[in-house]
Amino acid sequence: MTLFKPELIPKIINKEKTQTRRLMKPEHYVKEFVTGNWQTRGFAEVGIKGKNGKIKTQWKVGQDYSVQPGRGKCGVKFCSKCGFHGSLLHWGGDCPNCKIAVKPLRHRITKIRKQRLLDISNSDAKKEGFHDKHAFLEYVFKLYGKLGKHPSLLSLTLSAEKKSKWNPWMLALSFEVVK
Numbered sequence: 001m002t003l004f005k006p007e008l009i010p011k012i013i014n015k016e017k018t019q020t021r022r023l024m025k026p027e028h029y030v031k032e033f034v035t036g037n038w039q040t041r042g043f044a045e046v047g048i049k050g051k052n053g054k055i056k057t058q059w060k061v062g063q064d065y066s067v068q069p070g071r072g073k074c075g076v077k078f079c080s081k082c083g084f085h086g087s088l089l090h091w092g093g094d095c096p097n098c099k100i101a102v103k104p105l106r107h108r109i110t111k112i113r114k115q116r117l118l119d120i121s122n123s124d125a126k127k128e129g130f131h132d133k134h135a136f137l138e139y140v141f142k143l144y145g146k147l148g149k150h151p152s153l154l155s156l157t158l159s160a161e162k163k164s165k166w167n168p169w170m171l172a173l174s175f176e177v178v179k
Helices: 006-013 122-127 133-145 160-165
Strands: 019-023 028-032 043-049 055-060 064-068 076-078 085-087 106-116 169-178
Antiparallel strands (some): 028 043, 064 106, 076 085
């Protein structure tokens, strides 16, 4: 499963969002491809080390995952005919509008990269579903600001000191919607 904010799910359905970023934690374990290096090819998979010391795969290139609107929430279903989407919990196997069978919304990881948050390009910001880097970073800062995890600022006019304090390593996951 991959968690997405509910407001981003329509962008996934419309293929406006084909990338997502996650904070890279110290306990993350990355497995590189056998050939090449992570700077050019990305990572083959990312896992997280549990309290027992075992690695549990979180994301793997080529693997399919359900789209969920939040932790503990049911996966999303999508109707390709009318575009309706909603939680699996709220409706069964048929679209409430079209009465045709629908499937859970799933995505396949196509690439995993490591990148500093503030190093995102305008091209990658568009793949995140935003019109440019500034709009993406404003969204991220508002999101993490609610959690008190970044300085109170909403622009790229960061001092070098603030950049070094709040420019974390991110996992950039590229994906495609699975039909």
